[in-house]
Amino acid sequence: MKKVAANSDIQLDEAVRSFVFKVGQESNLSIVKDDDITYRSFLSDKLLIVHSIRRGIPYQLYEMISERLPFRQEDWAEFLGISPRTMLRNKAKQDYVFESIPSEKILELAEVTSLGKEVFDNEEQFYLWLSTPNFALGNLKPLELLKDSYGKEMVVSELHKIDLGIFI
Template identity: 40%
Template sequence: MEKIPQKTKPFDTKRSIQNADKASGSKKSAIFFEGKEYKWNTGIEKVETIRAGIPYGSIEEISKRLNNPIKSVLQILGIPQTTYNKKKSEHLLLESRESELIMLIQELIDFGLEVFNNEEEKFQRWLKKPNISLGGNSPESMLDTVTGINEVRYSLNRLEFGNLA
């Protein structure tokens, strides 16, 4: 019996990425700043959002969510107060580094509130206390770098599952 060759389809990269995202359990993510939704389904879309920038007004949102003055959030981001005032009044967008930090902090706050069963006061206290798993640093003091934010997330993961955090 002779085998009939089957016609093969060319590799579909886009479909492959979508299938990988589904398999890894990725979910749609979104954040809201100044009444606008910034959303992404994949890491690539998140990178595009970061590169495009988010508004300077998002700093106020993070300030409220962290229960810290805007001045301390500006220190985390390394932005002078005068630059912030000028660019916010002109409705400009943050650079990619600052956009990424803001987005990661926003996601971290959402995750932290989830871990603390939406008990905002407890989560706020936890953010400010020195933490053994963070080398004696407070979680809040680690938010100025991507690596620091990741360490705080790992600490929240451990806390969620009852480990040292």
């Protein structure tokens, strides 16, 4: 786990608004008003997420999102199924856009992290929970389960149980 950078919420919200505007233009979406969009509201709009995944997440937006999440570059490379060297090459490319599968994974991890911070009310406690073996998850660390969609669903389910006070 890495230390999370204090990336400005305003900067991220602006980057998300800009991205959503482009997605809206390309997809002819009139579902949402661009000026109403924040990072948080973006993550909760499933239809907008679908269109965003299909368009692909730009590397610059990925970087802003990844700075807010506790994962190291090596973790990201593994989550996205992209070698660390390829990640560096993509970073160097002007206007690189991730394909749909890595884009979906980026947004899934952003959603899980957003939910976890909400459930724990404290980033540090959530990050500690992510890296601690969990009996309810087969004594695996939740972080280990985030590598595939079924594992991610198990982590999300466990977060919902914690939020409801179910500790079995």
